Amino acid sequence: MSSSVQAELVCFEASCRERFAITEVLYNCPKCGGLMEAAYSGTRPSAGELRDLFRQRRLSNAPVDTSGVWRYRELFPFMNDNAHVVTLREGNTPLLDGPLAAQYGGLDKITFKHQGFNPTGSFKDNGMTCGASQARRLGMKRVACVSTGNTSASMAAYAAAAGLEALIFLPHGNISFGKLAQALEYGARTLEVEANFDQILALVRVLAERLGIYLLNSMNPFRVEGQKSIVFEMLDQRDWNPPDWIVLPGGNLGNTSAFGKALREAHELGLIAKMPRLAVIQAEGAAPFHEMFHKGGELHAVTNPETLATAIRIGDPVSWPKALHEVRSSCGTVEKVTEQEIADAKAMIGRAGIGCEPASAATLAGIRKLTAAGVMREDADVVAVLTGNVLKDPDYIYKYHTGKLETPSGVKIRSTFGNQPIVVPNDADRIAALLQ
């Protein structure tokens, strides 16, 4: 098996493509300001050799092989030495069938790729293992991120595991307690800023530069490399048989960028014979990408993004240029969904025995709209990516099921599929009567 690969950082902008060493600390191109990406040249093993290698590694107990990210390391060969790798055995997330959810979404069949099975309960772990490993390789001492909650939970855990100091910036009052609790438990220095995600990101960029801190937000190109593994693992689990559609929620659009890059590269390497279409779903109150995709022109930021799916409460998504390229080149689409649609779809994913956090449920809500509109056929082979665990936001769940959930502007959410707990006396006869 022959392989000799060179890795570089390259400006994503087609008109620039300026190249830099893989060890430079860059989030934007110094020449044109574009986003950066990792690019590889040289010879790599054949598709058949790679497929066999990935399968064989499932028999290995080496940490880099048991990780569902690093198992695919030939597909993001930026790391010079596995000794830098920090892994919590991320990835290894299942493909699950949800017949009831499929019916709700207007499909014959649906498969969920559930990233909530990750060590910190979200897809962020797939990228963070790579970002934190690169931080170690570069000899960084401190890492930072702004987050709607999951990135911070993940970064806190990986920084702790890597012996790095973690600095977290959160929008005060707008992240779920489950996520905030994780950051505290993993020992991160946590600052709650009275501003929204987009405003804090601008602040953190300034601070990172001034204080020499390594930024681990999703414009970090190594996070994107790691998140590609979500697609690689899903394809491997399907014996490299690509679905017709991959559906995912869109916030800052790092994941959309990663999925598109993964698919293009898998196609170029001959691992898959056709490209699935990407469908990105946004929450109606935070849908600038949806607007741009359908109306054309530049992205107009939403200054006051609002959604109860706080994970995707982002009005000025950093990675839109990459995401736009990926959605267009996959012949994909972008849809937006209401708070009510997200809440009901989430309950249906729960009823399927699967469960997820609110942002993840935007996928099924979007699928329901896309099948109703005839964009997605009912017999399509669809993989929906559930990005976060059901326990990330229990407050939302309790309120939905007890009829207490309200949108940020105070509109009541119907508890269409509500499941109220029942308070009963300590009396067998009365309980038996109630249950008959």
Ligand code: F0G
């Ligand atoms: N789903 C969940 C559960 C998320 O936490 C996020 C992003 C997304 C979807 C959207 O992914 O930003 O790549 O488009 N959460 C980030 C955070 C912003 O800080 O945890 P994206």
